Amino acid sequence: MQEFDFYAANTLDELLRLLAQSGGRVIAGGTDVLVQAQRGVFPASVLVDASRVRELRFIGQDGETIRIGALTTYADILASPLLRETAPALVMAAATVGAPQTRARGTLGGNIANASPAGDTLPPLLTLDATVRLVKRGGERVLPLAEVLCGPRQTCLEPGEIIHSVAFRRPSQPTGAAFLKLGNRQGMAIAVVNVAVSLPLDDDGRIAGARVALGAVAPTPVRSPRAEAVLYGQSLNDDVLERAAQAVLYDIAPITDVRGSADYRRKAAVRLTARALRLAAQQIREGAQA
Amino acid sequence: MKPITVTLTVNGQTRTITTLPNKTLLYALREDLGLTGVKDACGGEGECGACTVILDGEAVNACLVLIGQADGRSVETIEGLAQDGELHPLQCAFVETGAVQCGFCTPGAILAAKALLDRDPSPTDDAIREALSGNLCRCTGYSKMIAAVRRAAEEMSHAR
């Protein structure tokens, strides 16, 4: 294990002060930090523990806006009726992360800040048009998620700045949403490809503003504007869903790595998107019957 | 590195230790508190589950918790399960069902199962599988472990 000094914060104020004074980095659930630190590759010599800052662990709504604090764990997400209703793809993603041991510790803020191209919560958050609230001593800013993720394992966070929470609008129309992940096995697998979709329907039963987002197929998780354009204004039929799935090829740039080749990823991305779209469409139909 | 002093509850007893901050809960339990039932098999990757302990009611990998993060918290290890020399029903069921061969993954698997039963006293087989999905076993296999957890759940419901 690499060497570092350790400070624990009990409040948000204290966290921001300790980070500013020490030049250290946050440790939340530690499920990425400690794997990296035990390999000797975590880029910090001071860790500031955020795991007991209660103010950052919440799921709530004000008006039409849903907010999730950065310290919210996967287990918290899975237990939330509000998220099951308003962000089903995010809940589906949380259920696939690691094992119960990982889900009890790992946090949403950590998944964002870690900025893995395969991070499972990231495509669902992109389909929700989520914004991220960043705070540091003496300032805060709110950015769309896509602007926070600037490269593989790179974010735009400044020194001393933390992720406070994410926010998204409660879907106003009947919406089908789904998340699917292809891994090398069922449990405990990092995605070879993951995909989230949302299909909101207008009053005439046409797709309003669809969202399709994929992970592990580009330097950061990406939306597929081409697939979204194919879906726009269409009615739900399998032909449209299939054409949309094929259109993701224009928006991805996968690489070959230990988990899969670029070619395999391209094929998997199309098939996984097609399945996710059909699942979302099926949800809407069932919702309409209910 | 500046040492830190940490007070935590381990198997119901308050323990205070002074140690270097880059120690994980896993190694603090093993080296500072002499509780060697908690195992290290994957070397701090969170992949194998052999270091599973119960932290404030939840199964976690002790290799991915810094000792400083455990300050003020409550930890249950395998050593805390037997009461007055009587094995816990899960321990009995693992023995009786033949769910133990080499035994290296057993403490972690039993604690993962205990965290499940503490919250869901009569789990489905799927819930048992899910609860054990982070615990790698490479000799016994899972069928007997699942049977053992089911059996312990039944025993415990009769005892109630």
Ligand SMILES: Cc1cc2nc3c(=O)[nH]c(=O)nc-3n(C[C@H](O)[C@H](O)[C@H](O)COP(=O)(O)OP(=O)(O)OC[C@H]3O[C@@H](n4cnc5c(N)ncnc54)[C@H](O)[C@@H]3O)c2cc1C
């Ligand atoms: C066995 C195992 C399985 C896993 N499986 C998956 C999986 O299936 N899918 C997946 O996506 N991930 C997986 N992961 C990775 C990991 O669990 C997630 O990325 C998790 O969400 C990280 O959260 P954390 O709280 O543990 O972050 P930490 O490890 O504490 O931190 C991660 C990074 O984020 C920074 N950070 C944390 N919180 C904040 C904050 N509020 N503000 C600013 N910076 C912050 C830290 O400084 C660090 O750089 C797995 C990990 C393990 C060990």
